[in-house]
Amino acid sequence: MPFSRLKSRLARTHNAIMGGIQAVIGNNTRKDSMESLEEALIRADVGVTTAMEIVDRLKEGFRWDEESLRQRLSDYVYDILKDVEAPLEIPYGTRPFVIMVLGVNGVGKTTTIGKLASRFVTRGKSVLLGAGDTFRSAAIEQLEIWGQRVGCPVVKHSQGGDPGAVAFDAVRSAISRNTDIVLLDTAGRLHTKVNLMEELKKIKRVVSREVPDAPHENLLVVDGSTGQNALNQAKLFNEAVGVTGIVITKLDGTAKGGIIIPIARELKIPIRFIGVGEGVDDLREFHAREFTEALI
């Protein structure tokens, strides 16, 4: 997918930030004021603390020039984002490579699994899906439809079943089929529910008993339109099972994308993929340079 597509999907956020910069330059009555840029950043969900810090940084050695201000903002944001650029790599010989997909309700876990499966299959990998969301009605069927679309087997139990048992069967099945990658779906859960977080730990234990070092990736899916709560989500999931990668979905709204900055800055967990649309190809690898350039 061309870079221009990413740019067009983030255009609204980009324009808002540019508007903020222009307003700072245009307003030459108060030299030290960057309120309009701060406002633009907050409006993009960068968060008030991070926005204030960014603006404070930009004030040092501030030059009265739109392009230089844009460039410095861009550099600063890139500095933050480059630390979390680490595409998911599946090491040769690790088979099955188990990816456990986590997140609160409604962030797009199942859809992300479908798109990831499609991505892996087109790259010649064999994939198996584990229908670990046994709570929500029809979640299993939703995953099965993705399995049919992509053409990979789905291991499932009935609704209300034990997700740990599903994980066990999925991993065992992958071992006997010599499958490359297992994508384990889990039920959406609010990060504040202790007992549900305990359930995740159990699933993880079950998997690691079958395949040492597995799950190799605990992939947290975050809805891009979430506000500052996204940080709480990431923190608590991380405390519970250790998050090794993040996917940020639904970045194609109106004022989105900014949350990626505080997530990167505070958590330093690799951002693996970003979702910028509904199409299968709209889930793409996260690259800091490309993202920064589209944003600013």
Added chain:
Amino acid sequence: MFDGLSDRFRKIIKDIKGHGRLTESNVESALREVRLALLEADVNFTVVKDFVNAVKEKALGKEVLLSVTPGQQFVKLVRDELTHVLGDAAAELTFRGRPTVVMLVGLQGSGKTTTTAKLARLLKSKGRNPFIVPADLARPAAVLQLVKLAQQIKVDCFDVGGRTDARDICSEALRVAKLKGYDTLLVDTAGRLHIDPELMDELKDLKEILSPAEILLVADAMTGQDAVNTAEGFDKAIGLSGVVLTKLDSDARGGAALSMRMTTGKPIKFVGVSEKVDGLEVFHPDRMAGRILGMGDVLTLVEKAQVSMDEKKARELERKIKKDSFTLEDFRDQLQQIKRMGSLDSILSMIPGFSSLKKAKNIKVDEKNIIKIEAIINSMTMKERLNPAILNASRRVRIAKGSGTTVQDVNRLMKQYKQMRQMMKKFKKGGMKSLRNLLPI
């Protein structure tokens, strides 16, 4: 840094309380804190500005200067304004037409399908005869999800059959509803972005076909700054009648509620408070404002308690506490009543001051513990429950075996029980005074 609004406001209130009177400068600094707190809670930037200005205008006016205790007056002022902005009174659902049509719209993943089922269940319990219409053909298995949920709550669901267009489904469902005499139609629609012209056109068509009495925007309480754009976008395109705020059982403080209410003027009618089908409650602006301000949501708690607590048992319990004869059997009874009220987390979040306490002491509520405690008590004989003093080592070993726990667990419970009785004694001595000391303001 990401404390809820409640915690922030509590700090602000403390600061203002320290001053003798409200001056321009201390109001100014308190308002700055209010602004930061609201922004951190994801209230939209413009909304924050307007809200803070409104509070400031009132704070510097007569109302406050006349008051004897400026701190309390300021708290009341912020709370009143917040309640006012959130909608003054609880907004009811409008029933118009035969059948009354309710459309649920929103972004992907906001919780439309679950809310549709929850709403159907709520209406059915109030004596209405709802009919569920699954019109989300975009997400795989969304129709099946609703069919299953409908079965679970025993509400009829329109059979989509082989139809592939939401418009066909809606007009046919409307015809069937009229024929079979359903009085309420609940239409679940596909999730969409408000900036997707094609999908918004589909919604306009559905509105044309259904002429709904209610178009409810289902929105995630954790939404960031975009909440305003979403609400405005949907409202401009099809005209909303209200909002359902979901996932309020998260630790998000619901800044989105304030944003959406203030920009569209549309009332928040319901809130989603759990994953289960009974987790939908009427939205009470005054309670929400209180909750935001850290005053807790005592009203909801009282209401819930009234529904699930046996009054006779409660009086009996009171008598026992007074007589200092609270036994393990009473404790077990209490646990069961609490369990009927819902998840412990949601109950505790309604208790004033608990949100900050929880953070400070890092208390984690584990529902499994309750199950464990119950199991332990269940494994005791009635004699042991009424007189725990007889629990010697061999009895404890037996109880641990019987309940699948360890002797340590049993010992821990006995220690907790002892502490509880001590606390109850204190309660009894101090009476209302000691109770008041537990309240934040």
